[in-house]
Amino acid sequence: MWYLCVFFHRLLDYRRPEVEALAELFQHNSSNEPLEWRVPENHHPDSPFHFVNLSSDDVARDIANRSLLVKGMYELWGEGSTLEELEQAIKSYPDERKSPYLSSESTFRITVDSFGKVMSFEEQNNRIQQLAYIPFEGRVNLKHPDHKFWLMETDDHGGNNGLPPVVQKRIFFGREIGGSDRTLIPTYQLKSRKYLGPTAMDAEMAFLMANQALVKPGKLVYDPFVGTGSILIGAAHFGAMTMGADIDIRVVRDGRGPDRNVWSNFKQYGLPMPVGLLRADNNLPPWRPGLKEVFDAIICDPPYGVRAGGRKSGGRKLLKGVVGPYTVPDDKRTDHIPSTAPYSLVECVHDLLDLAARMLVIGGRLVYFFPVLREDEANVGNTVFPEHPCFELISSSEQILSSRYSRVLLTMVKRRPYTEEIAEAARVKHTEFRENHVKWLEDGNIHSSVFTPADQLTVSGDTKPLRDLKPKYRGKYV
């Protein structure tokens, strides 16, 4: 059945993938058929109005209620370019579909909503009066009605309303099935978080990532770059058991004091604590040999240098071959702080895919951010994303951070098992990275030069450190 799916006008690229992920979570047909979508006549894909084909009202409701970006899902009773067309459409919508919601025992409410223009109270009332041809028999209840009806219309001139130009105005009338609970966002907003880091993931995005990862109770979710835990908080909210690791002991263990650390961030919201937090290097993960297929999802924001330079074990000079391994004297071992070397984007992504290929269950999901340099217009839209024989990429959603950078949320599904050959190829690559550490860092590829930790680079011919050009992760949406 087709539903009218109205989105919030934000994170445009994330909207359909979210609904698609949630459809997989709630619609148990597992036919692997992609969802069918349509946009209304004359509408651009960036329009808030879409039609989606779902198996039942229950599925539509579950999706809408769990989503962050669906303003509402509606059973469409009619649409038209004029009020007359709308009336025709509503009148010809089958009575047996309408009458259950119009009966005298029920209560209802009609809301008038306009996109891209403001409608006065009188105008709204007028619109409602004009619906008198619908035989409503129930009582009006504005606060807690049994049935919620919506009259929604878009403006006809594409003016300065922030929406993509709509060639022609369109009016929709429908019955609400469900809508997102965005009160989650203020509840979890970073501003109120006790322990914050410069790269903490904002709450809305953390929830979106959890949705892409099909998080639900009983699932085990891992973040190998856990930082302050903000991604796992999103997953824990939806019921997952969580685990995280970070190379930086100050970040993952010490935080900013006894009640300002990763543990307290979970406590603050009454969420179950992670079942595991570790200090570990994702370049040399501490998993026992033979361990595989334990995590249902891996969700993360890897350290790509610009904001949080990735580090790995070994020390710069050591990996360059300038010095031999330094033997740590026995009496210094407990407090010794091992030195680390910069971690290039290519190597970081290689390690992440290898970890995910091994540690995810079949059907498990890897959801992570990948940076894109926008300067080169040709790049935009043509970016080649990482590939791996065990994985299928099912969605990529771009968010523009500045004129120079975007980040793209990638969702990959593990389709094939991690074989001995794949493991061997990864080992060879790992050694190659170690041996050619300097080369990878210095001329690995465009990303590793751009996304090398800020303190390693200055922009050529300019003394301004790259750090000053760091993108704004929050604030710039749409």
Next chain:
Amino acid sequence: MRLLTHNMLSSNIKAVANGFPLRIDAEKVIHKEVDLNPDFLRNIFSRIEWRALADAARSLGYAELPEEAEESMLESEEFLGKFHHALLEIHLEEGALVCPETGRKFSVSKGIPNMLLHEDEV
């Protein structure tokens, strides 16, 4: 650190051939309450090295797990309860994990094992 984590970790020092299971030096063990989820336990069961879990639990004072376990035991609620408790509720707050081959200690403080290697171990 819960025993689920312990069951997944090994000493990954370069020259070590057999870094699993890590011995546990316990200084402070506490109980954390976790909601029991039977589906989770049934899914994770086949990934668990049972002997290592039973031994680790015993070394922390919980001797209720059988020496051996097999899939069919997951039918029993009593077994699920014990498995759940051992895997997820026993929490090592302070102490160390000790490499079975070299004796190298990986400290556990504030519940967090420090698995980072020194320069000469990578």
